[in-house]
Amino acid sequence: MVARVIPVEDFDLVIFGGTGDLARRKILPGLFHRYLAGQIPPEARIVGAARSEMDAEGYRAFTREALQEFAPNSCKDGGQVEAFLAMLSYVAIDARGDGGWKELAGLMRPDVVQAFYFSVAPALFGDLAERLHGHGIATEASRIVVEKPFGRDLESARQLNRGLAEYFTEEQIYRIDHYLGKETVQNLMAVRFGNVLFEPLWNAQFVDHIQVTVAETVGVGGRGEYYDKSGAMRDMVQNHLMQLLCLIAMEPPSKFDPDAVRDEKLKVIRALDPVAPEDIVRGQYRAGEDGPSYLEEVGDPRSTTESFIALKVHVANWRWNGTPFYLRTGKRLRARMSEIVVVFKEPPHSIFGDDAGRSANILTIRLQPDEGMTLQVTIKEPGPGGMRLIDVPLDMSFAEALGESGNQMPDAYERLIMDVVRGNQTLFMRGDEVEAAWAWTDPLIAGWEARRDKPQAYHPGTNGPEDSLMLLHRDGRRWRDLEA
Numbered sequence: 001m002v003a004r005v006i007p008v009e010d011f012d013l014v015i016f017g018g019t020g021d022l023a024r025r026k027i028l029p030g031l032f033h034r035y036l037a038g039q040i041p042p043e044a045r046i047v048g049a050a051r052s053e054m055d056a057e058g059y060r061a062f063t064r065e066a067l068q069e070f071a072p073n074s075c076k077d078g079g080q081v082e083a084f085l086a087m088l089s090y091v092a093i094d095a096r097g098d099g100g101w102k103e104l105a106g107l108m109r110p111d112v113v114q115a116f117y118f119s120v121a122p123a124l125f126g127d128l129a130e131r132l133h134g135h136g137i138a139t140e141a142s143r144i145v146v147e148k149p150f151g152r153d154l155e156s157a158r159q160l161n162r163g164l165a166e167y168f169t170e171e172q173i174y175r176i177d178h179y180l181g182k183e184t185v186q187n188l189m190a191v192r193f194g195n196v197l198f199e200p201l202w203n204a205q206f207v208d209h210i211q212v213t214v215a216e217t218v219g220v221g222g223r224g225e226y227y228d229k230s231g232a233m234r235d236m237v238q239n240h241l242m243q244l245l246c247l248i249a250m251e252p253p254s255k256f257d258p259d260a261v262r263d264e265k266l267k268v269i270r271a272l273d274p275v276a277p278e279d280i281v282r283g284q285y286r287a288g289e290d291g292p293s294y295l296e297e298v299g300d301p302r303s304t305t306e307s308f309i310a311l312k313v314h315v316a317n318w319r320w321n322g323t324p325f326y327l328r329t330g331k332r333l334r335a336r337m338s339e340i341v342v343v344f345k346e347p348p349h350s351i352f353g354d355d356a357g358r359s360a361n362i363l364t365i366r367l368q369p370d371e372g373m374t375l376q377v378t379i380k381e382p383g384p385g386g387m388r389l390i391d392v393p394l395d396m397s398f399a400e401a402l403g404e405s406g407n408q409m410p411d412a413y414e415r416l417i418m419d420v421v422r423g424n425q426t427l428f429m430r431g432d433e434v435e436a437a438w439a440w441t442d443p444l445i446a447g448w449e450a451r452r453d454k455p456q457a458y459h460p461g462t463n464g465p466e467d468s469l470m471l472l473h474r475d476g477r478r479w480r481d482l483e484a
Helices: 020-038 056-070 078-085 099-106 122-135 154-165 183-194 221-228 232-251 258-270 294-300 412-422 430-449 466-472
Strands: 010-016 045-050 089-094 112-119 144-147 173-175 207-215 282-286 309-314 323-331 337-344 362-368 372-380 389-397 455-458
Touching: 010 372, 010 412, 020 045, 020 056, 020 412, 045 056, 045 099, 056 078, 056 089, 056 309, 089 099, 112 122, 112 412, 122 144, 122 154, 122 173, 122 466, 144 412, 173 412, 173 430, 183 362, 183 372, 207 221, 207 232, 221 232, 221 294, 232 258, 232 309, 232 430, 258 430, 282 294, 282 430, 282 466, 294 412, 309 466, 323 466, 455 466
Parallel strands: 010 045, 010 112, 045 089, 112 144, 144 173, 207 323, 282 455
Antiparallel strands: 207 337, 282 309, 309 323, 337 362, 362 372, 372 389
């Protein structure tokens, strides 16, 4: 099976922060992959813009090194690499001054799609927006892409929204969350709304509980200064896990349309109950054989910032009344794994008797490392030993099921950048979504700060603090194991 690739319109893409880590690791290699796939027209232009004094040839050399490091298997055809590099330009820009803006204006073409990627600190969003308009570069048709963190609380998010709204309409703003660009996340909607099998069962009558896990094996590393001001709640739950929760719990939209989808997601956020203190578990990793403790990495022995958090969440509506959602995310855990686990209820009555065993159907949606889905079903254990029930997986790894196209699925950033060029906002957060998420998150953070709660220490390479296991055990449930 060969994936169908639809070319996008001719475009000019400006990457502010074009020499930064995100551009080097994700944006530039992603654009190169889309070029190799035939999705980017050869006339398109990509402009790096940053503080560094560099000319276009220097930026091409920078990009060539980035491709060799982060897309080595795609660089075998030197002619293709050189053709892609020929599309690149560079402008040394002063985000808070006038330097470089006249040169940037001279590079932009008025008759193509214009997109501006703000791969910079949020403190510069307003300055860039103001100068794009002040120098006559942005038009009513221009699009801007902004990266998280989109605020650190409700008030700062509102300020960012107001600052951008002075120069761009909501239809022009693309707030990117790379988790929404993952193939499996989009397949979650396809599974729910494209199959008659699942949607009738997707409610509290049939679903016992749902788990959302985003686990990492690495520590905070060089992000210690930023992370200690953020923590797992702000860094992961308020955005990534919240978006996954919305896609799981939302009502069917009237159509696959950006505002229709985001309207339903917003309803989920607004339906979230406050979380009781006993339903929140926070943790910090200790030192281990392969690395220092969280406190050592951030350089503050008194820090009470969490590197792990688990929550029991309820969506207060008819569909999900009584069905808990368990969310967890953390660093220095046993395995790198992101997944959604939908645990269905057991049959109300077993005709086979207690000796046969009882089990539940479980749908596991893997986001990483191996994207795919597994449905656990119950069958008879083979052999003459009588009627004994066992669970077996119906497994669909995208790489195996889709053959070559499954192994060549685009990275999340690749897909989302192409959606920006197409003008499709379905997989991007709307301003009111961001604010609603912070309105739910802020009281939880304020609560543990007022109580002066301290995170529990946990050993690296484990499933996190012991109390996070009890969060489910006390309800007669258990987390799905992190598979090393």
